[in-house]
Amino acid sequence: MERVPIQLTVNGQPYQAEVEPRMLLVHFIRDVLNLTGTHIGCDTTSCGACTVLWDGRPVKSCTVFAVQADGGEIQTVEGLERDGQLHPVQEGFWEEHGLQCGFCTPGMIMTAVALLQENPDPSEEEIRKAIAGNLCRCTGYVNIVKAIQYAARKMRETAPATAGIAGGE
Template identity: 85%
Template sequence: MEPLPIQVTVNGRTYSAEVEPRLLLVHFLREVLNLTGTHIGCDTTSCGACTVLWNGRPVKSCTVLAVQVDGGEILTVEGLEGEGQLHPVQEGFWEEHGLQCGFCTPGMMMTAVALLNENPDPTEEEIRKAISGNLCRCTGYVNIVKAIQYAARKMREGMSVHAGGV
């Protein structure tokens, strides 16, 4: 089929490309842009290894066509770190041993980032519900919950410091 032109901002950088309409967003990220931090773990929109933020919302990039995000903004795991500073969620996953094989981790972190943007102080139950579209086979989730709680604390502290004008 005729390739279609798209323009997408990924991690703050704008890319123009011509893509087949059927090209999945995850393949666009991994194979066209070489952003291989976003992974593929299933065919049925079940595992969430491919989770990215599309205009701020976490979505499974294996179930979005690249043409759909034309004009939109995508954030992937590669865009989390800002100027050499780990995102609190990245830091939390490291501190609290929230990952083992690392394969689900980028998707899991993207979901966590979106959760904390919306709900800065989630309960354990809210965290577990929020990440229930992301499968992890290694950790048993306990430390992922702790990692997100760590990040939540860290982000709240950051905000209060900021609000206090320090």
């Protein structure tokens, strides 16, 4: 079986591994690195539960081969908290009850983090458009939007010190 050496930075930490080309990035993250915060939902490129940031862009990690990301930088939900302090987006989901079952939450949060990096003051419409690839079956999205608005306010107040994603250095 062909195995390919890859080097990845995940949440600021470098990793080396040999993987089968067919290994999906989400399986590498969950099964090789044991970072199980990234969820597998639909497994059919629909739900966005597996969203991670690949070189800063939110992508569905169930639809990327790990070998493709060789040399790249991956951010997962585990990389957001810093010294026991939740990332403002995490804090927003906590404060605004932006989750019920929580299954979509890690992907939703990663998409929101990427949105706020690009657009620190998004309108409600811009938020709703940005999370269109992340499905939530519990909340009806109302509190998710509020959570992202909370994070946007908080990040603008405390910018620039905590505005970036933690673990990105």
